[in-house]
Amino acid sequence: MKSSRWERFINLLASPAKDPVDPLISTTGGVMLLKVAPIIGTAALALIQAFIFL
Numbered sequence: 617m618k619s620s621r622w623e624r625f626i627n628l629l630a631s632p633a634k635d636p637v638d639p640l641i642s643t644t645g646g647v648m649l650l651k652v653a654p655i656i657g658t659a660a661l662a663l664i665q666a667f668i669f670l
Contacts, residue, residue: 619627640646 637650640650
């Protein structure tokens with residue numbers, strides 16, 4: 617029996633998604649990157665704001 621377009625759409629929404637962070641967590645360097653990247657991003661944003669408002 618062929619499924620309807622609506623059923624295929626619901627199955628697409630209900631299917632599990634891949635974890636995009638999984639390859640990073642499996643390596644030591646990836647874990648370090650996940651810890652350091654927000655700090656570097658925050659420092660970059662602070663410097664941009666300092667240069668704009670000075």
